[in-house]
Amino acid sequence: MTTPLVDMRDICISFGGVHAVDHVSVDLHAGEVVGLLGHNGAGKSTLIKILSGAYQADSGEIRIGGDKVDITNPRDARAHKIETIYQTLALADNLDASSNLFLGRELITRFGLVDDDAMEAETRKIMGRLNPNFQKFAEPVSALSGGQRQSVAIARAVYFDARILIMDEPMAALGPHETQMVAELIEQLKSEGIGIFLISHDIHDVMELCDRASVMKNGKLVGTVDVNDVTDDDLLSMIILGKQPGAKSA
Amino acid sequence: MAHPDTDLPPVRNRNLFQTLDLDVRLLGMIAAFAVLCIGFDLVTGGRFLTPRNIFNLTIQTVSVAIMATGMVFVIVTRHIDLSVGALLATSSAVMAMAQTQWLPNMLGLELGSPLIPWITIATGLIVGTLIGAFPGYLVGYLMIPAFIVTLGGLLVWRNVAWYMTSGRTIGPLDTAFLKFGGINGTLGATGSWIFAALAVAAALYGLYATRRNKLKHGFWVKPMWAEGVIAAIISGTILGFVGILTAYEVPARKLARMFEAKDEVMPEGFTLSYGIPYSVLLLIFITITMTLMASKSRFGRYIFATGGNPEATELAGINTRWLTVKIFGLMGLLCAISAVVASARLTNHTNDIGTLDELRVIAAAVIGGTALAGGIGTIYGAILGALIMQSLQSGMAMVGVDAPLQNMVVGAVLVLAVLVDIVYRKKTGAA
Structure with missing residues (x-):
């Protein structure tokens, strides 16, 4: 197996006793789109902000191209060619x-x-x-x-020239035509070998655009699946019930 | 996404102001200023718009105007500095003590030594920058609101100055130092006109370079006639201003005394122009530097970005905490420069120097269009704001309005100016 472009291992961060991200591991390969799914407050954005340098993890490690790196601020992330599109867009109006x-x-x-x-x-x-x-x-x-x-x-x-792109709800504010443009852009960037983390609420977007999906609930990773192996309903039950597909409840 | 690059800007219909690429807001302020001046001139029977009064008005404005340029940066980043008058007082006290006591007594420099004014000024500027930067640290790194930090600073530094001088008036100050005060140090007629010629040349080159750059990238440029109009307005303003300042001549009696002091006889019909005061040159230099900083430096870009969206600026990898320290340090430096001008103009350090300057400086910046919500403000606006305030005050004094009424009017004008600004921004849909 090839070395992942990004490998976040056992990441933890808490704010005032609340475990926002609790021992989560995710990875991303070049030319791959990994969807991050979960309810509001599941910890997706927090996890991604650790990668983009906005927050620092309490524990865990980040490897980029196999090398352990320290990302202590957004400048470090940019130096590793990690670019982020924040949900709030982060523009100076x-x-x-x-x-x-x-x-x-x-x-x-x-x-x-x-x-x-x-x-x-x-x-x-x-x-x-x-x-x-x-x-x-x-x-x-x-x-x-x-x-x-x-x-x-x-x-x-x-x-x-990003190598790693983080997109936090990139389609949330868009009309159908613009959503289509973003989808095309993701396909194009993917074909250029860029790895993309796509945070989304929309299961259809994830099924259509992503190769794999990691689902979070209450700060913990529910699981990571190949989108070709699961149905919309499987993903939904991971998000809502926090259960891996196949592991039917007794 | 198979579209070719669409570099060409669309063809748009432009009105006169857009064609001239002029700031309508600025024009409004200039118009208000002109109405004010002409009004006072009519009421005083032509005593307001004389070269002498304009000269005095200019040198009275310098100290507040210098600080107002720094206040623009502070307010643009959503902070406030209530301690500028007190910083001015402490810097002034340090410089007064340095030149009259510390340097002569401790370093043994003789009074009148040419080293004294320069060592004094350097000391003052360093002290001003440091005591300005410290609150920046408290605001930026320790997250104490600037209002509180500088309110505390107001009390601390106002009284440090008092403590240091035991509340005495310190003087007389060094004669070379006094040249920065205004009337005691001017360029004279020839020097002023040389300066005017250089300024016009620089302005024309600036216009040319801007146009060339835009053409290089294939952007829209003004039609040549519009460039000509702008060039004529700028040149006319510079030459007119210098013309007025050089029209103010040293009074004959003062000239006679100067000749007497040198044991010479004054030639018949001898006149001497004051020309541009050094303090005004200093203000011009600071205005240009601060304007360049605001619009063309990374530092300035980050200041405005922070004012627009602090979180986004932080996420863009900019160290906004250190930026805050730099902004307040710059404010302190400008307060110290103002202290040179203010104490030199008074020829003494007095215990109440700079009292209430914080309010004048904030008012100048705000009348000049700096938004307290952050992100918006211009240096030239603040200078114009300072001029308007000073004109109001000295115009009313000339008309014979009582001092309490003067302050009431200035207060009302401040509120009114902000109201007009809010209405204007709503109408034009500008942020």
Whole structure:
């Protein structure tokens, strides 16, 4: 078996006595999409924030390409080419699209000043690819629609040659047409060998887009399954009852 | 996703302001300022808009305006600094003690030594930066609200200054130091015009470089006539301003005394212009630096990003805690620079120097369009805000309005300015 791209082993984190993530292990291979499922508060987002550097695990280890790594802040995660699309999108509403896309990684001129024109040109290029209808480059992102804001957040994650992409509810704010675009994008990124963690509430999305699914409940891992081996109902019962498929209750 | 790159911006109809790429909000403020000045000029029978009064108005504004530029950064990141007047007082006290007592008595530098003003200023700036940065640490790392930290700082530093000087007025200050106060240090007519020429050249080059850059990327640029209009407005403003300041001449009696002191006879018809004060040059330099910092540096970009969404900025890998320390440190540095200007203008350190400046500085930033909710604010707005406040105050004094009434009007104007801003933003749909 090949070395996984990401291997999170035995991760624990608690907040004020509540075990938000309790001895959870998940892994992700290159060119694979792994769905993370579970109710609100099951610990999916917390687990993923440990990988993206927003939180630090109390115990457990993260391996990337087989090497143990320390991710203590979002900069470390970016250095390992981990990019995250947060559910909240994490955009500074008062800045324009290109300032958000390059936030923390601004292009600079030879005088060390921020090169807004160059960043806008790059933003126009990538948006032309992701969302050709997007034209609001000068406005603050607060003036954009939900779908447009989403495409800015996605552009930020894919622009910097991510190897590992974390998508937290990427379709939650989108209409059918935009959802289709995100689905196509996931297929394309997958074919480029990028590993993707997809957090979703929607079982159909997971069945359609993911290769495997890991289900969490109350901070614990219920199990990880190959989506081809299970039905929608199996996944549902994992989410709701916290039971592995096949392990019928007595 | 098989679409080709769509780099070309769409063709849009633009109104006059959009074509000129002007900030409508700024124009509104300038219009309000102009109405104010012309109004006072009419009421005072032409005494308000004289070169002399404009000169005085300018040098009175400098100290508050310098601090207001820093307050913009503080407020943009959703903080507040109530201690700027007290920081100014402590920096001023340190510099007054340094130049009149510590350097002469402890280091044995003779009074009037050319080293004294520079060592003094360096000491003051370092002290200001450090005592400014410390509350930044308390706010950024220990998460104490800035309102509380700087309210405490107001009491602490105001009284450190008092304690250090035993409440005495310290003076006279070094003559070279006094040159930063305003009327005692000016460029003169020739120097002012050379400065004006350089400024116009720099502005024109700036416009040219911006246009060239936009063309390089194939972006929309203003039509040439619009560039011409902008260039003419900027050049006209610079030349007009310098023209007014150089039109203010040293009074004949003062000139005669200067010649007497040198045992010379004043030639018939001899005149001398003040020109641009060094303190105003300092303000211009700080304004340009702070504007560049706000709009073209990473530091400034992170300040505005933090104001817009602190969590997102943190998730983008930016150390917002250290950013807070830097912002407050910069505020402290600017307070110390203001302390140089303020104490030099008074020619003494007085125990009440900078009292209530925190309110003037915050008011200047807020009248200038800085939103207390964070994320929005401009440096030039704050400068204009400081000018408007100072004009209001000295205009009313000139008209003969009683001091308590003056303060009541200024207070009302502050609230009104914010109301107008809120209504404007709602109407234009801007954040």
